[in-house]
Amino acid sequence: MMAAVVSIDLGSGPDAGFLALFSLGPAFACVTGSIRRALLVGVVALLLCLGTSWHDHLLATHRSMVAMLSVTGATAAAALAATIRRRYERELANMRSVAEAAQRVLLRPVPLRAGRMRIAVSYTSADASARIGGDLYEVVPTPHGTRVIVGDVQGKGLQAVETAAVVLGAFRESAPDAKDLEEVGERLERALNRRLSGEEFVTAVLAEIDDDHTMTLLNYGHPAPLLLRSNGAVEFAEPALTAPPLGLAILGPEGPVAHQVDLGPGDQMLFYTDGVTEARNTARSFYPLADRAFLLDQEDPDEALETLREDLVTHTGGPLHDDAAMLLLRYRGEPGSLGG
Template sequence: MAVVAAVDISAGPDVGFLPLVSLGPAFASLAGGWRRTALIGVLALSMCAGLGLYDGLFAQRRGWTALLSVVGVTVAGLVAAVIRQRRESELASVRSIAEAAQRVLLRPVPRNAGRLRLAVSYTSAVAEARIGGDLYEVVATPHGVRTLIGDVQGKGLEAVETAAVVLGAFREAAYDEPDLTAVGNRLERALARHLTDEKFVTAVLAETRGAGTMTLLNYGHPAPLAVAADGDVRFLVPPERALPLGLALHHTSGPQPYTVPFALGDQVLLYTDGVSEARDAEGRFYPLDQRAGLLKETDAQTAVEALRQDLVAHVQAPLHDDAAMLLVRYRSG
């Protein structure tokens, strides 16, 4: 508005810049509330009237046209500001509900469970939603510490609902069932009552009862990454591939549990395919095993956060899929 006024005074009324004073309330409606827009509109109207009198434009149609332009843009800006503020309020309410739902669905995992130290990271592909189809849980039970990480097929509220079914079934079965395979069967039955149209959930269940070993049950999920105390890195690939949860109607045998070494100082990273299938601008997958050195951080949560930041740096763009990571460490004391 100041620039328009300066040009109008220096160049004269023949330039025809006076209607551009209405840019003030137009931009005010984009950033401020209706009060600020009204204030800038009144200022623009006063400036337009003063410059019109100074240039003698009200003796002809140009002056009144400029004045009406400012009034029209100010009114439109007020309406736009009110609508924007109302939508921002609705969006804030939706985000608040989403955050509450996420806290119920994905509860914070305990930092310590027996001799295990745990850390989690969750990055949603849709930042506005802050919640997606990836899921994780840690339950300390009389049968050992049991962990779950999974990925629901699909997106949106339907995926969130399916994740809630899986987590609810796991939280009950983890306490009730003494065998990890029985826990997986409970999840299968719960999904059989819920899923339709051959939808599925990939998942890995892990159980740690004592020093030395960890038992895994893999339902078509990416193999966990093991980092031994001596620095050895390897993927914990199951002996045989199995179908994801929810596809039991194909009458195939479920996955077989397999035991892997898990001693003092070892750590296992459970993750979803949003991590392993993340690509950079040239289409190269994220080299998770080559980044295992980032997990050497003393604090488990700091290590997971370093890995998450490296993942985002690799993609150099918003993630195309949700990415969840659950780090399990066997601490020495």
């Protein structure tokens, strides 16, 4: 930029009055550079201003003095702006570190296996700076079988994270000793009623996988899980009756009715949040999850889920506008079969 100013000034002559434009160098240097870089560019700009003034026979004139004062002032402002920017960058880095630590505590790594079930999980936050949002998931092995929750807190930000922490804490406490999923759901409802107010709520699916790999589901107003059979058939595990989300039980109707799904070797069940199915592309079309389920037909469940996540991001053509959590359960067959 400063080289362009020199060229223009030399080509236009001393009467054009381009000397003050050298201040643009340090002004832009503070946008991405360090304090040292802003000062260095300022010194270079001042030397170029002096050299050009000497060449134009304007040294010690009023125009030259104003130009050099402008460069000096811009350099001082650039150094101050770079100082403030670097301070905010450090604060943002600290916030990201805290968010990552909170994510490790809130969304702990799930077990890779539970009986003959192979488990994979994916979480993409819409807030790239925070890397955490209001979607939640957990897998807890219990004496009654493996119990799972996938949910989505209404709203965003810190309040959604706090609500997610309440749900996960209540699930981790109740899942090991509750006699059935209905009791787990009741305890989650009580925990939320102590925390929520107004019209806040949490949609969720609770699941229990028995030793014979029969899966029992309770759906609290959440998108139905996607069932992908080993023969390629795709269906949604829709509940027979629609139930209100957690936190809205007082409004009725009654809570969800448990329904069962029988799994065979190689069958997969994908739990997800609405950030997946409501993701839109530039044509405002929703992500066709059922049509893209074939992407899960890979040997490694983690790679399969990552392929699906990348396809989701490609569909939107940019960052997601809502958090997207996916949890994949695969009934492993005999060694050598898919996911075995």
